[in-house]
Amino acid sequence: MEIILTQDVNGVGYKNDLLTVKDGFGRNYLIPKGYAVVASDSKKKALAETKKQQAYKEDKIVKEAEAIAELLKDLELTIGVKAGTSGKIFGSVNSIMVANAIKEAKDLDIDRKKIHFDEDHIKEVGKYAATIKLYKDVKVDISLDVIGE
Numbered sequence: 001m002e003i004i005l006t007q008d009v010n011g012v013g014y015k016n017d018l019l020t021v022k023d024g025f026g027r028n029y030l031i032p033k034g035y036a037v038v039a040s041d042s043k044k045k046a047l048a049e050t051k052k053q054q055a056y057k058e059d060k061i062v063k064e065a066e067a068i069a070e071l072l073k074d075l076e077l078t079i080g081v082k083a084g085t086s087g088k089i090f091g092s093v094n095s096i097m098v099a100n101a102i103k104e105a106k107d108l109d110i111d112r113k114k115i116h117f118d119e120d121h122i123k124e125v126g127k128y129a130a131t132i133k134l135y136k137d138v139k140v141d142i143s144l145d146v147i148g149e
Helices: 022-030 041-072 095-106
Strands: 003-006 018-020 036-038 076-081 086-092 114-119 122-124 126-135 137-147
Touching: 003 022, 003 041, 003 114, 022 036, 041 095, 041 126, 041 137, 076 086, 076 095, 095 114, 095 137, 122 137
Parallel strands: 076 137
Antiparallel strands: 003 018, 003 036, 086 122, 114 126, 126 137
16 A cells, blocks of 8 residues: 655654555554555645655755754763662653753753663663754764763
8 A cells, every 4th residue: 555654653754755555554553543645646746746845945954953963973961860879860861851961061952852862761870872863864872971969
């Protein structure tokens, strides 16, 4: 079944992608949730025109994302948290804390949903890594130094 995605779907594709998916996945999940529409001939023509018009806009967005990635490339953040004597954190370090630390360090607003950790949870002091996905293929890795206060 051919579909056109109406929004970004994690693990499937990005908005305005023309994809071939299994019938059940398209009919039972993507289309009822509003994530996709069936790709008819008229919708394919409209999609081609839309992509043509948005090609230069995307180029601008990619350049901005690459500029931000260049600023964040060698960034090492220090995040102070309350911790016990054994180094265990009360709570955990989350993406909101990292976004706030980036705001303080570089004066950049990064959406917390774009920040992903290599580990599932950061619950102890130490050095960690995080990946910031700025745009489709523009990613930057930063290092985090979690210290107890």
